[in-house]
Amino acid sequence: MTSRIVVLISGSGSNLQALIDATSTPLLPSARIVHVISNRKAAYGLTRAANASPPIPTSYHGFPPYKTSHPSDPRGAYDADLAKLILNLPEDQYPDLIVCAGWMHILSPKFLDPIDGAGIPIINLHPALPGAFDGAGAIERAWEAFQRGEIAETGVMIHYVIKEVDRGEPIVVKKVEIKAGESVQELTERIHDIEHVAIVEGAKLALEKKQGDAS
Numbered sequence: 001m002t003s004r005i006v007v008l009i010s011g012s013g014s015n016l017q018a019l020i021d022a023t024s025t026p027l028l029p030s031a032r033i034v035h036v037i038s039n040r041k042a043a044y045g046l047t048r049a050a051n052a053s054p055p056i057p058t059s060y061h062g063f064p065p066y067k068t069s070h071p072s073d074p075r076g077a078y079d080a081d082l083a084k085l086i087l088n089l090p091e092d093q094y095p096d097l098i099v100c101a102g103w104m105h106i107l108s109p110k111f112l113d114p115i116d117g118a119g120i121p122i123i124n125l126h127p128a129l130p131g132a133f134d135g136a137g138a139i140e141r142a143w144e145a146f147q148r149g150e151i152a153e154t155g156v157m158i159h160y161v162i163k164e165v166d167r168g169e170p171i172v173v174k175k176v177e178i179k180a181g182e183s184v185q186e187l188t189e190r191i192h193d194i195e196h197v198a199i200v201e202g203a204k205l206a207l208e209k210k211q212g213d214a215s
């Protein structure tokens with residue numbers, strides 16, 4: 001049976017591209033990226049999806065309109081609609097797994113609860129080690145901590161998504177040594193390369209776990 005993956009993005013989509021490329025190899029066998037959702041209209045990841053062969057359906061789900069349409073709880077309304085978007089996908093795009101691949105929006109229980117209720121696991125790529133540098137800008141904060149002599153290494157993890165940001169159970173953890181004298185750009189490039197491996201490994205493991213739990 002082919003497993004279906006929905007990917008959430010906000011930017012360039014290099015991690016999405018790694019997933020797309022892996023689905024045609026033994027790295028991620030019997031899996032398809034069936035839909036890509038971005039919260040940023042200009043995200044190049046949407047172009048990557050459109051350029052895939054065959055093209056991957058995409059949706060843009062932007063947050064700004066919710067600030068005026070739902071002033072009392074824009075995040076809750078946005079998240080509830082995002083869950084409906086996914087849960088109402090046609091059967092051939094209905095996910096077995098949701099992957100946050102550079103998805104830069106904190107997901108509230110208005111999203112997490114209906115998705116959990118549908119039995120769909122969510123995983124996230126985070127460019128740090130478990131318990132370190134939660135949130136956005138993790139690579140830069142790790143590099144700065146290294147300059148202050150506070151750490152010698154950072155890392156990349158793939159973890160399950162729970163309400164507490166970046167505190168879900170890790171699936172893949174890869175340590176990354178920070179090199180004396182390297183720039184934050186050089187560290188970022190090294191980390192991105194490792195992310196592209198980790199996200200494929202994490203998706204494979206999450207799908208295997210789901211299939212194992214179901215059997």
Ligand SMILES: Nc1nc2c(c(=O)[nH]1)N[C@@H](CN(C=O)c1ccc(C(=O)N[C@@H](CCC(=O)O)C(=O)O)cc1)CN2
Nearest residue numbers: 103104105106107124126135136161162163164165166
């Ligand atoms: N409930 C959860 N939501 C998300 C998780 C998670 O573990 N639990 N992981 C993040 C991904 N992420 C780090 O890995 C992350 C992304 C963005 C932010 C953040 O502060 N976002 C701001 C908006 C920033 C922007 O638009 O540039 C926000 O949502 O207000 C923190 C962590 C994905 N979501």
Ligand SMILES: NCC(=O)N[C@@H]1O[C@H](COP(=O)([O-])[O-])[C@@H](O)[C@H]1O
Nearest residue numbers: 011012013014015016101102127135
């Ligand atoms: N907290 C999550 C986070 O900071 N993710 C970061 O977003 C980038 C997305 O790149 P991409 O759009 O090229 O995949 C990733 O490289 C990762 O470091």
